[in-house]
Amino acid sequence: MNDGNILEKQRFPSPNPRIELHIVTYICQGLKIKGLLAEPKGEGKYDGFLYLRGGIKNVGKVRVGRIVQFASQGFVVMAPFYRGNQGGEGNEDFAGEDRYDAICALSILRNHSKVNTDRIHVFGFSRGGVMALFTGILDSDVKSVVCWSGVSDMTLTYFERLDMRRMMKRVIGGTPNKVPDEYRWRTPLYSLEKMKAPVLIIHGKSDTNVDIEHSYRLEKRLKELNHPVESWYFDNFTHYFPPQTNRKVVQDLSQWMQNQ
Secondary structure (H helix, E strand, O other): OOOOOOOEEEEEOOOOOOEEEEEEEEEOOOOOEEEEEEEEEEOOOOEEEEEEOOOOEEEOOOOOOHHHHHHHHEEEEEEOOOOOOOOOOOOOOOOOOOHHHHHHHHHHHHHHOOOOEEEEEEEEOOHHHHHHHHHHHHHOOOOOOEEEEEOOOOOHHHHHOOHHHHHHHHHHOOOOOOOOOHHHHHHHHHHHOOOOOOOEEEEOOOOOOOOOOOHHHHHEEEEEEEEEEEEEEEEEOOOOHHHHHHHHHHHHHHHHOOOO
16 A cells, blocks of 8 residues: 555544544555544635644644634644554654654645645644654645744753653653764754745744744744744743634634645
8 A cells, every 4th residue: 555545534523513524544654544634514625734733642632623623714634643643553753753644644635635736734733843844844845834832953852851851762762962863863953955835933932841942943944044934923822822812823824824
Protein backbone atom coordinates (compact mmCIF):
# COMPACT_ATOMS: atom_id res chain seq x y z
CA MET A 1 0.00 0.00 0.00
CA ASN A 2 1.14 3.54 -0.76
CA ASP A 3 1.71 6.17 1.91
CA GLY A 4 -1.42 8.20 2.52
CA ASN A 5 -3.81 5.48 1.34
CA ILE A 6 -6.91 5.13 3.53
CA LEU A 7 -7.44 1.56 4.76
CA GLU A 8 -10.53 2.17 6.85
CA LYS A 9 -13.03 4.97 7.42
CA GLN A 10 -15.51 4.85 10.31
CA ARG A 11 -18.28 7.34 11.00
CA PHE A 12 -17.82 9.21 14.26
CA PRO A 13 -20.58 11.14 16.11
CA SER A 14 -20.43 14.85 15.28
CA PRO A 15 -21.55 17.60 17.68
CA ASN A 16 -22.37 19.78 14.66
CA PRO A 17 -25.08 18.66 12.20
CA ARG A 18 -23.32 20.52 9.37
CA ILE A 19 -19.99 18.70 9.88
CA GLU A 20 -19.39 15.01 9.14
CA LEU A 21 -16.69 13.18 11.11
CA HIS A 22 -14.76 9.97 10.41
CA ILE A 23 -11.96 8.10 12.14
CA VAL A 24 -9.59 7.10 9.35
CA THR A 25 -6.78 4.54 9.27
CA TYR A 26 -4.07 5.32 6.75
CA ILE A 27 -0.64 4.07 5.75
CA CYS A 28 2.64 5.85 6.57
CA GLN A 29 6.03 4.15 6.21
CA GLY A 30 4.29 0.78 6.36
CA LEU A 31 2.47 1.62 9.61
CA LYS A 32 -1.26 1.95 10.17
CA ILE A 33 -1.89 5.48 11.54
CA LYS A 34 -5.18 6.78 12.94
CA GLY A 35 -6.62 10.25 12.56
CA LEU A 36 -9.82 12.30 12.56
CA LEU A 37 -11.29 13.66 9.32
CA ALA A 38 -13.91 16.44 9.38
CA GLU A 39 -15.76 17.78 6.34
CA PRO A 40 -18.58 20.29 5.84
CA LYS A 41 -21.72 18.62 4.46
CA GLY A 42 -22.44 21.43 2.00
CA GLU A 43 -21.75 21.02 -1.70
CA GLY A 44 -18.72 22.58 -3.35
CA LYS A 45 -14.97 22.67 -2.86
CA TYR A 46 -13.15 23.68 0.30
CA ASP A 47 -9.59 24.48 1.32
CA GLY A 48 -7.81 21.60 3.05
CA PHE A 49 -6.58 22.01 6.64
CA LEU A 50 -4.00 19.72 8.25
CA TYR A 51 -4.31 19.99 12.04
CA LEU A 52 -1.21 18.95 13.99
CA ARG A 53 -1.80 18.46 17.69
CA GLY A 54 0.57 19.17 20.54
CA GLY A 55 1.74 16.96 23.39
CA ILE A 56 2.70 13.31 23.22
CA LYS A 57 0.69 10.10 23.78
CA ASN A 58 -2.38 10.94 25.87
CA VAL A 59 -1.26 14.50 26.63
CA GLY A 60 -2.65 16.94 24.07
CA LYS A 61 -4.88 14.48 22.20
CA VAL A 62 -6.90 15.62 19.18
CA ARG A 63 -10.12 17.16 20.50
CA VAL A 64 -13.29 16.72 18.45
CA GLY A 65 -14.62 20.17 19.37
CA ARG A 66 -11.47 21.86 18.14
CA ILE A 67 -11.50 20.03 14.81
CA VAL A 68 -15.18 20.82 14.26
CA GLN A 69 -14.45 24.46 15.11
CA PHE A 70 -11.99 24.70 12.22
CA ALA A 71 -14.17 22.67 9.83
CA SER A 72 -16.99 25.13 10.57
CA GLN A 73 -14.79 27.90 9.14
CA GLY A 74 -15.02 26.23 5.72
CA PHE A 75 -12.23 23.64 5.69
CA VAL A 76 -11.94 19.89 5.22
CA VAL A 77 -9.78 19.07 8.26
CA MET A 78 -7.46 16.10 8.73
CA ALA A 79 -5.95 15.60 12.20
CA PRO A 80 -3.44 12.73 12.61
CA PHE A 81 -3.25 11.12 16.06
CA TYR A 82 0.43 10.26 15.26
CA ARG A 83 1.88 6.76 15.27
CA GLY A 84 1.30 4.55 18.28
CA ASN A 85 -1.76 6.46 19.46
CA GLN A 86 -5.43 5.44 19.74
CA GLY A 87 -4.93 2.11 17.99
CA GLY A 88 -2.26 3.20 15.52
CA GLU A 89 0.95 1.25 14.96
CA GLY A 90 4.52 2.30 15.75
CA ASN A 91 5.89 4.65 18.38
CA GLU A 92 5.57 8.42 18.52
CA ASP A 93 9.06 9.95 18.65
CA PHE A 94 8.42 13.68 19.19
CA ALA A 95 8.94 15.25 15.75
CA GLY A 96 11.30 12.51 14.57
CA GLU A 97 10.03 9.94 12.08
CA ASP A 98 6.47 10.75 13.15
CA ARG A 99 6.72 13.97 11.13
CA TYR A 100 5.92 11.75 8.15
CA ASP A 101 2.53 10.95 9.70
CA ALA A 102 1.73 14.58 8.85
CA ILE A 103 3.24 14.40 5.37
CA CYS A 104 1.24 11.25 4.53
CA ALA A 105 -1.95 12.84 5.88
CA LEU A 106 -1.60 15.57 3.23
CA SER A 107 -2.39 12.88 0.64
CA ILE A 108 -5.74 12.24 2.32
CA LEU A 109 -6.66 15.89 1.79
CA ARG A 110 -5.29 15.97 -1.77
CA ASN A 111 -7.33 12.91 -2.71
CA HIS A 112 -10.52 14.18 -1.07
CA SER A 113 -13.30 15.01 -3.53
CA LYS A 114 -14.26 18.20 -1.68
CA VAL A 115 -10.77 19.69 -1.38
CA ASN A 116 -9.16 22.28 -3.64
CA THR A 117 -5.95 20.30 -4.05
CA ASP A 118 -3.76 23.38 -4.57
CA ARG A 119 -5.10 25.05 -1.40
CA ILE A 120 -4.02 22.99 1.59
CA HIS A 121 -2.97 24.74 4.80
CA VAL A 122 -1.07 23.42 7.80
CA PHE A 123 -1.77 24.33 11.43
CA GLY A 124 0.31 23.30 14.42
CA PHE A 125 -0.34 23.88 18.12
CA SER A 126 2.41 23.58 20.74
CA ARG A 127 4.63 20.58 19.80
CA GLY A 128 2.52 20.54 16.61
CA GLY A 129 4.29 23.77 15.64
CA VAL A 130 7.46 21.79 14.92
CA MET A 131 5.39 19.29 12.93
CA ALA A 132 3.73 22.08 10.93
CA LEU A 133 7.05 23.72 10.10
CA PHE A 134 8.57 20.43 8.96
CA THR A 135 5.49 19.77 6.83
CA GLY A 136 5.96 23.15 5.13
CA ILE A 137 9.66 22.43 4.67
CA LEU A 138 9.14 18.92 3.26
CA ASP A 139 6.15 19.75 1.02
CA SER A 140 6.61 22.82 -1.16
CA ASP A 141 2.96 22.80 -2.31
CA VAL A 142 1.52 23.70 1.12
CA LYS A 143 -0.36 27.01 0.83
CA SER A 144 0.27 28.42 4.32
CA VAL A 145 1.58 27.41 7.75
CA VAL A 146 0.24 28.59 11.12
CA CYS A 147 2.11 28.00 14.41
CA TRP A 148 0.03 28.70 17.51
CA SER A 149 2.01 28.60 20.77
CA GLY A 150 4.39 26.51 18.71
CA VAL A 151 7.70 24.85 19.50
CA SER A 152 10.47 25.79 17.06
CA ASP A 153 13.62 24.68 18.92
CA MET A 154 13.69 21.22 20.53
CA THR A 155 16.85 21.93 22.54
CA LEU A 156 15.17 24.99 24.08
CA THR A 157 12.18 22.80 25.01
CA TYR A 158 14.48 20.35 26.82
CA PHE A 159 16.08 23.06 28.93
CA GLU A 160 12.89 25.00 29.74
CA ARG A 161 10.59 22.04 30.55
CA LEU A 162 12.01 20.19 33.55
CA ASP A 163 8.86 18.04 33.70
CA MET A 164 9.47 16.72 30.15
CA ARG A 165 13.16 15.89 30.39
CA ARG A 166 12.75 12.23 31.35
CA MET A 167 10.33 11.66 28.44
CA MET A 168 12.56 13.52 25.98
CA LYS A 169 15.67 11.58 27.02
CA ARG A 170 13.78 8.32 26.59
CA VAL A 171 12.13 9.18 23.26
CA ILE A 172 14.99 11.15 21.66
CA GLY A 173 17.82 9.04 23.04
CA GLY A 174 19.49 11.33 25.58
CA THR A 175 20.14 14.96 26.45
CA PRO A 176 21.03 17.67 23.91
CA ASN A 177 24.63 17.38 25.10
CA LYS A 178 24.68 13.62 24.56
CA VAL A 179 22.82 13.42 21.22
CA PRO A 180 22.94 16.96 19.76
CA ASP A 181 22.24 15.74 16.22
CA GLU A 182 18.90 14.23 17.30
CA TYR A 183 17.77 17.56 18.75
CA ARG A 184 19.05 19.49 15.74
CA TRP A 185 17.18 17.09 13.41
CA ARG A 186 13.99 17.87 15.35
CA THR A 187 14.54 21.67 15.12
CA PRO A 188 13.13 23.20 11.92
CA LEU A 189 14.98 26.50 12.41
CA TYR A 190 17.95 24.97 10.59
CA SER A 191 16.10 24.18 7.37
CA LEU A 192 13.59 27.01 6.95
CA GLU A 193 15.23 28.10 3.68
CA LYS A 194 13.37 25.17 2.06
CA MET A 195 9.99 26.55 3.12
CA LYS A 196 7.83 28.10 0.39
CA ALA A 197 4.58 28.85 2.26
CA PRO A 198 3.94 32.08 4.18
CA VAL A 199 3.95 31.63 7.98
CA LEU A 200 1.66 33.05 10.66
CA ILE A 201 2.91 32.96 14.26
CA ILE A 202 0.49 33.24 17.22
CA HIS A 203 1.71 33.26 20.82
CA GLY A 204 0.81 34.47 24.29
CA LYS A 205 3.64 36.30 26.05
CA SER A 206 2.78 34.66 29.40
CA ASP A 207 3.02 31.12 28.02
CA THR A 208 4.88 28.84 30.46
CA ASN A 209 4.36 25.62 28.46
CA VAL A 210 6.13 26.89 25.32
CA ASP A 211 8.08 30.06 26.00
CA ILE A 212 7.50 32.87 23.51
CA GLU A 213 11.24 32.72 22.78
CA HIS A 214 10.33 29.86 20.37
CA SER A 215 8.24 32.25 18.30
CA TYR A 216 10.81 35.04 18.51
CA ARG A 217 13.51 32.69 17.18
CA LEU A 218 11.22 31.49 14.40
CA GLU A 219 10.24 35.02 13.37
CA LYS A 220 13.87 36.21 13.47
CA ARG A 221 15.07 33.32 11.30
CA LEU A 222 12.28 33.76 8.74
CA LYS A 223 12.97 37.49 8.49
CA GLU A 224 16.68 36.79 7.98
CA LEU A 225 15.61 34.67 5.00
CA ASN A 226 13.24 37.41 3.73
CA HIS A 227 10.45 34.87 4.09
CA PRO A 228 6.83 36.09 4.36
CA VAL A 229 5.89 35.96 8.05
CA GLU A 230 3.25 37.61 10.21
CA SER A 231 3.19 37.54 14.03
CA TRP A 232 0.27 37.99 16.40
CA TYR A 233 1.54 38.29 19.97
CA PHE A 234 -0.80 38.64 22.96
CA ASP A 235 0.53 40.33 26.08
CA ASN A 236 -1.44 38.67 28.87
CA PHE A 237 -2.25 35.20 27.54
CA THR A 238 -0.74 31.85 28.48
CA HIS A 239 -0.59 28.62 26.44
CA TYR A 240 -4.39 28.60 26.31
CA PHE A 241 -6.40 31.66 25.29
CA PRO A 242 -9.73 32.65 26.91
CA PRO A 243 -12.72 31.14 25.01
CA GLN A 244 -13.98 34.40 23.50
CA THR A 245 -10.52 35.43 22.28
CA ASN A 246 -9.89 31.88 21.10
CA ARG A 247 -12.95 31.95 18.87
CA LYS A 248 -11.95 35.33 17.44
CA VAL A 249 -8.38 34.19 16.72
CA VAL A 250 -9.71 31.02 15.03
CA GLN A 251 -11.87 33.19 12.76
CA ASP A 252 -9.00 35.58 12.06
CA LEU A 253 -6.42 32.91 11.28
CA SER A 254 -8.92 31.08 9.07
CA GLN A 255 -9.47 34.30 7.14
CA TRP A 256 -5.70 34.80 6.91
CA MET A 257 -5.29 31.29 5.47
CA GLN A 258 -8.07 31.75 2.95
CA ASN A 259 -6.47 35.00 1.79
CA GLN A 260 -3.17 33.31 0.95
